[in-house]
Amino acid sequence: MCTQPVATAKKKAEEEERPWKCCDFALCTRSFPPMCRCMDKVEQCAATCEKCEPATSDSSQRVCNDWYHGFPGPMCSEPVATAKKGEEEERPWKCCDLALCTRSFPPMCRCVDKVEQCAATCKKCEPATSDSSRRVCNDWYHGFPGAKCTAGALLIAGHPSVADEASAILLPSQDKDQVVMATPRPWKCCDVTVCTRSIPPTCSCQDVVDNCAPTCEDCNGYVHPPRRVCLDRYTGDPGPRCTDAGAGGN
16 A cells, blocks of 8 residues: 555654654655664754764764664754855855755755865865865855866766765665776675765765775774774775665674
């Protein structure tokens, strides 16, 4: 019946309490119901959050790194009330190749490009997690992300949303005979991939693992010590999943 997926999702929501009371910036997969994670930086996580950890960009703030099987729930604040209108606010960047945007209209966007120097309009210009010699503007902008910086980025179809950008996409792996890799993947397998919509896509793996693959150059343990996350980006098919259910990497 058509109502069965809805009933299943409601039943799941009733069995599992969300790790947050509300969320403004949720990363969700395209499954039904989705797997979601809340990226909000808060002073204190909800009591239902199991992995309440320091935010990468601001250790005085906390982020709940739990994944929730179900819809993310209500927003904490209306975007219009927490940000200036697009026409009144200058973008924190001159151009952007990789933008994370909410599905609201107009969206709330953040540019995750790693640059040598942020634009003068950027208030939170901080070292990139994977390369401290580069900078990332961690400002959120209420409006569309604007022009691309490079021609290659124009391959990305439209303005990717948070759900599009954070695999949320979970691209299916091609047959090994069809994949021609110039460089080896930074991981052997991955359950939670973050991929752009370009062809081929540029992907990163969000799996928290005991040890990164030998091909991973930036194996970071800051957020989840003693476990690790490979922060490398790979251009091409992200490869096979580690588990059938996609519950976590190895």
